[in-house]
Amino acid sequence: MNMPLNTLANTADPVEQARFNMIQQQIRPWNVLEQDVLETLTAVPRELFVPPEHExxxxxxxxxxxQGTPEEAAAKGWTMLQPRVEARMLQDLNVKSTDRVLEIGAGSGYMAALLAHHAREVLTLEIVPELAEMARENLAGAGVANATVRLADGATDPLPEGPFDVIVLSGSVAEVPTALLQHLAEGGRFGAIIGKQPVMRATFVRRLGNSFETISPWDTIAPRLHGFAEPSPFKF
Structure with missing residues (x-):
């Protein structure tokens, strides 16, 4: 059972000590300082969302x-993102208890679990059948009742009924998929890692009526979400 943040420093439990070290040494230095986000990281057991061989x-x-070899997983986006990236995305999306959230790229279900801890409901899409089943099992095992996994290609399949208050891509894409922005509710937020190596930026878009406000406050690198358009390398 996870402990409150203010007691983790004094535990002899090696798992809880590792969780405390993750928060103090990786996540806080990345300007993740919102107390409700830090408490979520203690309440959602990350270790339950990791394949047993990588526990x-x-x-x-x-x-x-x-799944697959580390090289194959990295190339195909079959990975959990770094904890600091997930935490910073969660903080900057400012998810509220009334929000309906769409995630594309369920992976193991961990980000959906973090989002669900704050939101009214989460729908997460996963293109790989084995990962979709993994996410379902992990969310059920962690007791997350307000997150649903759907096998779908978030880039090309028709999207579920909107609008959504938050749309987040758990992986990188070359450019903001503008079609997704039309599924945001008024005041809704979109978040993704945009660009290509060696330069990618966390990008957040807020819908304000028929206009959109965009900020890109920090840099990182993340594996690609497959299916989204890549710009042509040729220029004339």
Whole structure:
């Protein structure tokens, strides 16, 4: 059972100590300081969303492979993002208890669980059948009742009934998929990691009527979400 944040520092439990170290050494230095976000990281057991063969990596500052070899997982986006990236995305999306959230790229279900801790409901889409089933099992095992996993391609399949207060892509894309912005409610927020290596930026778009306000406050690198358009490398 996870402990409150203010007691983690004094525990002899090695899992809880590793969780405390993750928060103090990886997440706080990345300007994740909102108390409700930090408490969510203690309440949602990240170790339950990691494949058993990588259990020892649950709290490390790396992208964890979810299936296949590490090289294949990285190339195909079959990974959990680094904890600091997930935490910073959660903080900057400012998810509220009344929000309806759409995530594209369920992976193991961990980000959906974090979002669900704050939101009214979460719908998460996953293109890989094995990962969709993994996410369902992990969310059920963690007791998350307000997150639903759907097998779908978030880039090309018709989207579920909107609008959504938050849309988040758990992976990188080359450019903001403008079609997704039309599924935002008034005041809704979109978040994704945009660009290509070696330069990607966390980008957040807020809908204000028929206009959109965009900010890109921090840099990072993340594996690609497949299916989204890539700009042509040729210029004339």
């Amino acid at each position: 020892g990596l649950a709290f490390m500052d790396i992208e964890i492979p979810l």
